[in-house]
Amino acid sequence: MTKNSRSLPPPLSVEHLSMRYHHKPVLTDVSFTIPEGKSIAIVGPNGAGKSTLLKGIMGLIPTMEGEVHFFGESLTKKRLSTAYVPQREEIDWDFPIKVLDVVLMGRHGHLKLWQRPSAIDYQIAEQALKDLQMWDFKDRQISQLSGGQQQRVFLARALAQQANLYLMDEPFAGVDVATEKAIIELFKNLKTQGKTIICVHHDLNTVGEYFDWIIFINARLVAAGPAEEVLTKDNLNKTYGGRLSLLNDLTEEMYRTKLNQAHDTD
């Protein structure tokens, strides 16, 4: 299956993408092409434009220049085969919605305005929740979940969409060990089905272990390729530019875990 797909267009190709935020250039001339059936990390220091890149690819923020192709076509044609998982901080966790309804949103794009989820849609949502060990929580309001459980609900939503390409904004940020394991297991399953996963990732310690491919970003593309080739001291230096930014990274990491603990206790 994956052998034959060599001839097919790649799941994602980005050509000369440039983006601005309030007239300041955030990303300049970024180009890369992603292979099918791999897990890919987008790595870089804070403010490097990782989330911006992901949002630009998904058409959530206007881009200045450049083109993005999904399986050789424009996003509008491939919306439903591309699933997006937003950053956890961008979600209103107090919103009155139950776990199952969030996951059913993944089926939603397949339905017309007047259609309601069918028995099959419910089955798909159920399976997605079971895959992430969240079925028992299906009737909980999302505010009553821990950080890791919340992340798993959003992954189940993406899974229920039955996409071929998954774009995730920091799925590992501030999750517990069980969730981390569940995500890695999910990646394995998706990859064996020939699906492609692209994540913004923060933790340099785990990037080589969790991902097949790495894209180093710091306002420009530093390097992109298989982890064993591009995960070098030279690329890290070019991306993070010395110790200072690494230190910043660590403090933010600490802040995030603190934030998460605060969320878990209430």
Add this chain to the structure above:
Amino acid sequence: MLTQGFFADFGMNDIWILATASLVAASTAMIGVFLILRRQALIGDAISHSVLLGIVLAFLITDSRSLPVMLGGAVIIGLLTAWLSDTLHRVGKLQSDASIGIIFTLFFALGVILVSLYAGQIDLDQECVLYGEIAFVPFDTIYLGGLENGVEMGPRAFWGIGVVFLIVLVSIVVGFKRLETISFHPNLAVSLGINVVFWHYFLMTLVSMTTVASFDAVGAILVVALLVIPASSAYLLAKSLKAMLFIAVAYSQASVIIGYSVAYQLDSSISASIAVSAGILLFATIILLQINKKRQTYQIPCLIFIVKHQSYILDQRVYHSSE
């Protein structure tokens, strides 16, 4: 049924007033839910004021006070308010709340000028626009088949809000899943191919229609109370969007009944009493939730104590039973 006790002289007029108030409250509560969840309470406030300009212009242009004309004028100005506020924010680089404040006060002021200029022709006065007077609702009736020998159909305001209520209800029932997604996470909705801009302006259309149909009953100021307060009470309790809609409507109806009873007893303004009742119900809800939370925090240490000393308690039981 209602003819005993202090509602001794409860008549047909009271039923029309209550029915109108009930529909106004239910429509605004449902729309308010989406405004609260999308953090757009301010734009609801804005549209409720700027639609005055729409009504006056529509009347001056067509010389008609029919429902479609009023709704059309209100919707055009309502959408213009939402669009201009957004444009001023994006192009003019002003804060979004400041932009809204600038546009709607401008429109409202223009409306007030037109009302005062053409006061003789327009059956509207500033008092009535600002505060509404639901007690007068039963006197402005519509006739089916001409004024002379037609059948009296009941108050104009009742049928106006009745039609709008149905439009709002059908829109929410049909578009429920879409509205849920755009309210929960607009970016996620975009990634699913949902036209978020369309749904935003659709919601603004519903806000415009609801506020203009509520004008006669509660006026431009108190309609904001009905948009925001019952939905806020529901936000504190609901675990799902459907539940929030039902709870908001329940709160709005309770406010109408309590408010009307109070106004009836005190012979005071009905719409203001309804708004005050909604507020009191909200604060009562907050207080009850706080008390409940306190009780739970005391229960937990108690439970921990029992768990910790479980073995001791069990030992005692074994000791006693073996005796």
